[in-house]
Amino acid sequence: MSNKKGFTLWFTGLSGSGKSTLSRMIEGELRQRGASVEVLDGDEVRENLSKGLGFSKEDRDTNVRRIGYVAKLLSRNGAAVITAAISPYAEVRDQCRLMSRSFVEVYAECSIDELTRRDVKGLYAKAISGEIKNFTGISDPYEAPENAEITVNSETQTAEESLAIIMGYLEENGHIAGVAASA
Amino acid sequence: MSNKKGFTLWFTGLSGSGKSTLSRMIEGELRQRGASVEVLDGDEVRENLSKGLGFSKEDRDTNVRRIGYVAKLLSRNGAAVITAAISPYAEVRDQCRLMSRSFVEVYAECSIDELTRRDVKGLYAKAISGEIKNFTGISDPYEAPENAEITVNSETQTAEESLAIIMGYLEENGHIAGVAASA
Numbered sequence: 575m576s577n578k579k580g581f582t583l584w585f586t587g588l589s590g591s592g593k594s595t596l597s598r599m600i601e602g603e604l605r606q607r608g609a610s611v612e613v614l615d616g617d618e619v620r621e622n623l624s625k626g627l628g629f630s631k632e633d634r635d636t637n638v639r640r641i642g643y644v645a646k647l648l649s650r651n652g653a654a655v656i657t658a659a660i661s662p663y664a665e666v667r668d669q670c671r672l673m674s675r676s677f678v679e680v681y682a683e684c685s686i687d688e689l690t691r692r693d694v695k696g697l698y699a700k701a702i703s704g705e706i707k708n709f710t711g712i713s714d715p716y717e718a719p720e721n722a723e724i725t726v727n728s729e730t731q732t733a734e735e736s737l738a739i740i741m742g743y744l745e746e747n748g749h750i751a752g753v754a755a756s757a
Numbered sequence: 758m759s760n761k762k763g764f765t766l767w768f769t770g771l772s773g774s775g776k777s778t779l780s781r782m783i784e785g786e787l788r789q790r791g792a793s794v795e796v797l798d799g800d801e802v803r804e805n806l807s808k809g810l811g812f813s814k815e816d817r818d819t820n821v822r823r824i825g826y827v828a829k830l831l832s833r834n835g836a837a838v839i840t841a842a843i844s845p846y847a848e849v850r851d852q853c854r855l856m857s858r859s860f861v862e863v864y865a866e867c868s869i870d871e872l873t874r875r876d877v878k879g880l881y882a883k884a885i886s887g888e889i890k891n892f893t894g895i896s897d898p899y900e901a902p903e904n905a906e907i908t909v910n911s912e913t914q915t916a917e918e919s920l921a922i923i924m925g926y927l928e929e930n931g932h933i934a935g936v937a938a939s940a
Contacts, residue, residue: 622826643805653834
């Protein structure tokens with residue numbers, strides 16, 4: 575463990591809601607401030623820790639718990655950890671919260687209507703047609719958090735606005751030092 | 758990532774050869790020196806990252822690769838990572854070596870005869886009788902490393918002697934600072 579204060583910034587939200595984009599923006603901001611940062615992206619973690627798991631509730635929960643375990647290890651060693659998996663189930667998110675010492679949940683909110691309209695990767699169309707099964711928000715549940723520390727919304731805010739909200743929260747709560755007016 | 762120099766001390770060796778004992782001793786030494794340390798023990802990692810995997814070559818390789826992935830993430834964020842899984846196959850150990858920036862392989866050597874004589878947990882008797890299947894060194898292969906940075910031997914050395922060898926290596930190679938004669 576480290577004397578540096580690690581924390582876990584845990585995104586949750588539907589596919590396309592802005593989790594990965596915001597994660598990379600925050601990563602850049604934190605690195606500029608000299609922090610030790612690790613982004614645990616949903617796809618990368620599945621590849622490295624959960625190959626063979628599917629998208630049943632049980633398999634999703636196992637995958638998310640593994641992300642939580644790695645976030646725990648990294649954050650207690652002083653890293654700023656950002657996770658960007660859909661993590662649809664509230665109970666497992668709460669288990670992950672208990673594992674990490676400084677856990678900040680960020681709800682990346684966006685309506686299904688808007689996500690279906692954007693559909694950058696064409697996934698929503700395939701989910702609606704049934705070509706993709708178990709798609710969160712369409713054919714699989716998504717449990718929005720009721721007590722997230724931060725909520726951002728890619729329908730009503732620009733990414734820069736959301737970034738400012740998150741960075742502001744991290745500063746105000748002592749997770750990162752404010753940008754000092756250095757000489 | 759961190760400015761602190763992380764590294765991975767990767768133990769390999771048969772069950773009972775001293776991996777876990779030495780890991781905990783080194784962990785204590787490193788913590789006394791103020792290092793940020795994480796021990797990835799074989800059993801704990803199986804529980805958290807590899808539940809459901811068995812002991813076929815493929816499953817063992819997957820489990821060891823996951824340990825390598827987590828060691829990579831931790832060490833590049835400045836932690837001193839100690840892994841203590843049997844990790845019987847040379848090829849996968851070498852893959853893990855390539856993942857981590859500063860990788861030190863420690864072969865915990867001990868003859869099967871001696872391990873069978875000690876048999877602290879009674880596992881060797883059960884493996885020999887066939888009650889436990891796929892037991893490394895008895896009914897499953899163990900590929901000893903040919904180019905480990907360090908070899909220790911619990912048959913010919915005390916744990917304290919092995920510890921001194923490992924700490925000496927870490928100091929000499931700049932992974933940790935030497936114990937200064939502080940005022």
